[in-house]
Amino acid sequence: xxxxxxxxxxxxxxxxxxxxxxxxxxxxxxxxxxxxxxxxxxxxxxxxxxxxxxxxxxxxxxxxxxxxxxxxxxxxxxxxxxxxxxxxxxxxxxxxxxxxxxxxxxxxxxxxxxxxxxxxxxxxxxxxxxxxxxxxxxxxxxxxxxxxxxxxxxxxxxxxxxxxxxxx
Numbered sequence: 001x002x003x004x005x006x007x008x009x010x011x012x013x014x015x016x017x018x019x020x021x022x023x024x025x026x027x028x029x030x031x032x033x034x035x036x037x038x039x040x041x042x043x044x045x046x047x048x049x050x051x052x053x054x055x056x057x058x059x060x061x062x063x064x065x066x067x068x069x070x071x072x073x074x075x076x077x078x079x080x081x082x083x084x085x086x087x088x089x090x091x092x093x094x095x096x097x098x099x100x101x102x103x104x105x106x107x108x109x110x111x112x113x114x115x116x117x118x119x120x121x122x123x124x125x126x127x128x129x130x131x132x133x134x135x136x137x138x139x140x141x142x143x144x145x146x147x148x149x150x151x152x153x154x155x156x157x158x159x160x161x162x163x164x165x166x167x168x
Contacts (some may be wrong), residue, residue: 130154 134153 126158130157
């Protein structure tokens with residue numbers, strides 16, 4: 001019977017039955033293993049993504065720790081530099097103070113040496129003046145004095161004139 005494009009015959013029934021059997025066989029033999037493979041692959045990929053995310057989080061945590069440590073090291077370095085700078089300033093100040101103290105001591109020694117030399121010069125001048133006065137007095141009196149009288153007169157002259165007059 002020919003009735004158009006599609007003809008219903010035993011061949012068509014066998015083709016439909018073969019297609020259904022092939023479909024069921026492929027479903028049992030191929031679709032199920034492929035589905036299981038795809039599911040396990042999906043789970044593996046998800047696990048890899050989770051693992052990568054965990055590692056990424058851990059790396060981020062380590063990065064923050066290292067940044068904190070680096071910041072701490074920088075702060076510590078700044079503190080060390082600040083302390084060294086303060087020590088250097090203190091040392092410089094101490095050196096200046098020691099130099100000033102030593103300069104003051106040198107000036108004090110120089111002043112005392114000047115006073116001593118001045119006193120020595122004054123005494124020598126007094127002795128010289130007394131000797132000149134005695135020589136002049138001796139010539140006036142026309143009398144020679146012996147050494148003992150000479151020193152006695154010098155001492156008497158120094159006592160009469162006094163230190164205050166010679167310092168002016």
